[in-house]
Amino acid sequence: MKDGLLIVLSLIALTSLCDTINQLFLKSAINSLNFTPTFNIVRIFKFIFQLLIKPRLWVGFVFSVISLCIWLLVLSKADLNFAFSADSMHYIFIALASKVILKERFNSLRWLGTGLIISGIVIVSLS
Amino acid sequence: MFKKKVTLKILLLLIASDILETIIHFFFKKSALAQNNLAVVDIASALVFLKAVFASPFLWAGLLAVVTVFIIWSTILAKIDLSVAVPIASFSYILVPIASIFFLHEHITVLRWGGILFILTGVILVSLSSKERIAQEK
Numbered sequence: 001m002k003d004g005l006l007i008v009l010s011l012i013a014l015t016s017l018c019d020t021i022n023q024l025f026l027k028s029a030i031n032s033l034n035f036t037p038t039f040n041i042v043r044i045f046k047f048i049f050q051l052l053i054k055p056r057l058w059v060g061f062v063f064s065v066i067s068l069c070i071w072l073l074v075l076s077k078a079d080l081n082f083a084f085s086a087d088s089m090h091y092i093f094i095a096l097a098s099k100v101i102l103k104e105r106f107n108s109l110r111w112l113g114t115g116l117i118i119s120g121i122v123i124v125s126l127s
Numbered sequence: 128m129f130k131k132k133v134t135l136k137i138l139l140l141l142i143a144s145d146i147l148e149t150i151i152h153f154f155f156k157k158s159a160l161a162q163n164n165l166a167v168v169d170i171a172s173a174l175v176f177l178k179a180v181f182a183s184p185f186l187w188a189g190l191l192a193v194v195t196v197f198i199i200w201s202t203i204l205a206k207i208d209l210s211v212a213v214p215i216a217s218f219s220y221i222l223v224p225i226a227s228i229f230f231l232h233e234h235i236t237v238l239r240w241g242g243i244l245f246i247l248t249g250v251i252l253v254s255l256s257s258k259e260r261i262a263q264e265k
Contacts, residue, residue, distance in 0.1 A: 023209060023213065024209070026200075026201065026204065027209045030204045030205050033205070035205045044198070044202060047201070047202075048198055048201060051201055068155075071155070072158075072159050073173065073176070075155065076160075076176070080156060090213075091213065091214060094209065094210060094213040095210055095214075098208065098209045098210035098213075099210065102208075102209060102210075104209065104210045106210065106256075109252050109256035110210065110211070110214075110252070110253055110256035110257075112249075112252055113214060113248075113249040113250065113251070113252030113253035113254075113255075114214050116246070116248050116249030116252065117214050117246050117249035117250065117253070118249075119242075119245050120217075120220065120242045120243065120244070120245030120247075120248075120249060121242070121246060122242075123238060123239070123242030123245060124220050124239055124243060125220075
């Protein structure tokens with residue numbers, strides 16, 4: 001049983017990590033496009049098209065598919081509540097990757113908020 | 128350079144993508160549950176499992192929702208930082224319990240309300256952190 005728990009936890013860490021990598025590639029592709037947000041549907045679709053021809057988006061997509069496959073495996077093995085609470089480690093990965101790789105600037109407010117969200121998710125999922 | 132502030136429109140887009148995300152999880156859980164009798168022990172059985180999952184209509188409905196979320200999510204990320212968008216997207220942890228009170232008449236424990244309060248405060252702080260950043264840059 002304990003072995004099974006460790007496997008599920010590592011699988012959840014792996015799916016979180018793959019999703020983080022996917023988000024990084026997506027955000028980096030979007031950043032390179034310099035698109036000014038709009039609610040004009042035509043411009044949005046043009047933007048999505050430009051995004052789809054970026055090779056790095058597809059690298060991210062591969063990771064997203066891997067992440068999905070592992071997540072489906074996790075869901076078949078673990079309780080949804082447990083899976084979601086453990087998946088909150090995703091927020092730690094995203095915060096660190098955004099800071100280190102995307103060079104997004106963090107202030108204490110953002111760290112505090114992210115920490116509160118992680119604690120909240122663990123409480124909600126396990127209660 | 129446009130402002131990276133979290134506006135009401137962005138917040139509404141995030142909630143829309145959150146609701147879709149919840150639907151996706153529901154569909155995927157459904158498609159995985161249908162294969163409960165398959166034990167995944169090695170690569171070969173994992174492939175059998177995935178083949179069965181991909182034959183489920185729930186998975187394809189989920190994938191359609193994934194495409195929609197991708198379009199909404201890309202629009203959001205064009206405007207705000209990844210480290211702001213992802214934490215705010217945790218809103219679904221609040222939406223699901225609230226939806227289950229109204230639609231399913233479920234009872235929510237005090238502990239769970241505490242957790243919801245934590246998430247809500249966190250989301251507000253992260254949203255504000257983006258505003259403060261703009262102020263610093265001026």
